[in-house]
Amino acid sequence: MEKDDLLLPKDFPKLKNDAFLRACQGQETPHVPVWCMRQAGRYLPEFREFRAGKDFFETCRSPAACCELTLQPLRRFPFDAAIIFSDILVIPQAMGMDVQMVAGKGPTFPEPLKEPEDLLLLQPKVDVNKELGYVFKAITLTRHKLEGKVPLIGFTGAPWTLMAYMIEGGGSTTHSKAKRWLYRHPEASHKLLKMLTDVIVEYLLGQVAAGAQALQVFESHAGCLGPVEFQEFSLPYLRDIARKVKDQLKESGQNVPMIVFAKDGHYGLEDLSQSHYEVVGLDWTIDPCSARERTGGKVSLQGNMDPCALYAPKERISEIVKKMLEGFGTRGYIANLGHGLYPDMDPENVGAFVEAVHTHSRHLNHK
Numbered sequence: 541m542e543k544d545d546l547l548l549p550k551d552f553p554k555l556k557n558d559a560f561l562r563a564c565q566g567q568e569t570p571h572v573p574v575w576c577m578r579q580a581g582r583y584l585p586e587f588r589e590f591r592a593g594k595d596f597f598e599t600c601r602s603p604a605a606c607c608e609l610t611l612q613p614l615r616r617f618p619f620d621a622a623i624i625f626s627d628i629l630v631i632p633q634a635m636g637m638d639v640q641m642v643a644g645k646g647p648t649f650p651e652p653l654k655e656p657e658d659l660l661l662l663q664p665k666v667d668v669n670k671e672l673g674y675v676f677k678a679i680t681l682t683r684h685k686l687e688g689k690v691p692l693i694g695f696t697g698a699p700w701t702l703m704a705y706m707i708e709g710g711g712s713t714t715h716s717k718a719k720r721w722l723y724r725h726p727e728a729s730h731k732l733l734k735m736l737t738d739v740i741v742e743y744l745l746g747q748v749a750a751g752a753q754a755l756q757v758f759e760s761h762a763g764c765l766g767p768v769e770f771q772e773f774s775l776p777y778l779r780d781i782a783r784k785v786k787d788q789l790k791e792s793g794q795n796v797p798m799i800v801f802a803k804d805g806h807y808g809l810e811d812l813s814q815s816h817y818e819v820v821g822l823d824w825t826i827d828p829c830s831a832r833e834r835t836g837g838k839v840s841l842q843g844n845m846d847p848c849a850l851y852a853p854k855e856r857i858s859e860i861v862k863k864m865l866e867g868f869g870t871r872g873y874i875a876n877l878g879h880g881l882y883p884d885m886d887p888e889n890v891g892a893f894v895e896a897v898h899t900h901s902r903h904l905n906h907k
């Protein structure tokens with residue numbers, strides 16, 4: 541057994557940069573903290589080299605590999621948070637579904653759920669320590685190896701987004717198979733969403749016990765729902781997750797900020813700001829000032845530069861960042877992109893984005 545396998549979720553190094561955690565709680569920070577969704581990813585040559593020839597989910601199951609991939613972007617850029625390398629689809633796997641990463645196609649379920657009877661094929665009670673213990677080990681190891689540089693974010697997919705993958709069998713533009721269930725099998729849909737919620741709550745609590753210092757819930761497919769379906773099939777479960785995780789953590793005197801990111805779900809912004817999350821993540825289709833107005837100062841905000849703005853020259857990136865910071869203000873704000881980095885993005889421009897956030901926000905704070 542390697543020495544690293546024996547590391548326990550205690551005696552973690554002291555946190556040196558708490559700007560991200562302070563911003564989650566709406567407290568003052570010397571600069572606006574920044575990180576990027578998919579900051580560990582194929583835009584980095586060292587990521588491509590490390591992942592070459594290895595199966596994606598095998599990589600996810602290796603704590604040492606996840607730790608290395610999580611740390612890679614932090615060696616290049618002064619990000620204010622790390623996010624554990626993993627994937628949202630480890631939950632359907634833990635529930636008994638086969639998921640493979642097919643090159644050029646993305647995640648694929650050879651046998652997606654087709655009809656409500658298929659729910660019987662899923663594990664009724666998932667032992668998260670047994671099925672997802674490898675993620676917890678990755679978190680513990682990474683938290684030690686981060687040496688307190690920045691906080692470590694854990695994450696999960698939200699119930700509706702995971703349900704969509706489990707029925708579609710992979711990525712989709714219409715999500716019509718999954719939405720068919722909402723209209724044709726609402727009861728079975730709620731049953732599945734409830735099953736997912738139960739696993740997600742245990743999974744997030746396990747991540748915190750392992751050392752995660754913040755949690756992000758990705759509702760990546762909020763945008764294919766309308767406001768009515770969002771109210772019925774997404775929001776109640778997002779709320780349940782935050783409430784249950786927080787209630788449990790409170791019992792042990794812990795307070796871990798939670799972020800909800802419902803991509804393209806701007807119709808739900810007011811509701812999301814009153815759903816027990818400290819932070820609401822935003823995609824780039826919302827204007828910073830109106831997001832602030834609509835959330836009424838109840839939550840911190842995270843986002844939301846169009847990832848494609850990273851294709852612009854550095855000077856333009858700097859101008860765009862400045863405008864974004866002026867719109868959000870520097871308090872209760874975490875800079876990020878409106879969605880993940882793409883593989884063809886230039887790492888240098890990612891560096892320019894991070895630097896622009898730090899420089900302009902320090903300047904705005906001293907005005």
Ligand SMILES: Cc1c2[nH]c(c1CCC(=O)O)Cc1[nH]c(c(CCC(=O)O)c1C)Cc1[nH]c(c(CCC(=O)O)c1C)Cc1[nH]c(c(CCC(=O)O)c1C)C2
Pocket residue numbers: 576577578579580581582591596623624625626627628629646647695710711712758760880
């Ligand atoms: C780097 C990567 C990941 N997943 C996938 C890749 C690319 C494949 C590879 O490198 O081989 C496949 C991978 N995994 C998924 C997809 C999308 C498939 C599709 O819908 O078409 C792909 C290409 C599913 C997935 N996976 C994730 C989401 C939610 C965020 C989002 O909306 O993008 C989703 C939807 C979460 C995720 N996934 C990953 C992280 C790592 C941490 C970080 O951000 O640095 C995270 C947070 C890691």
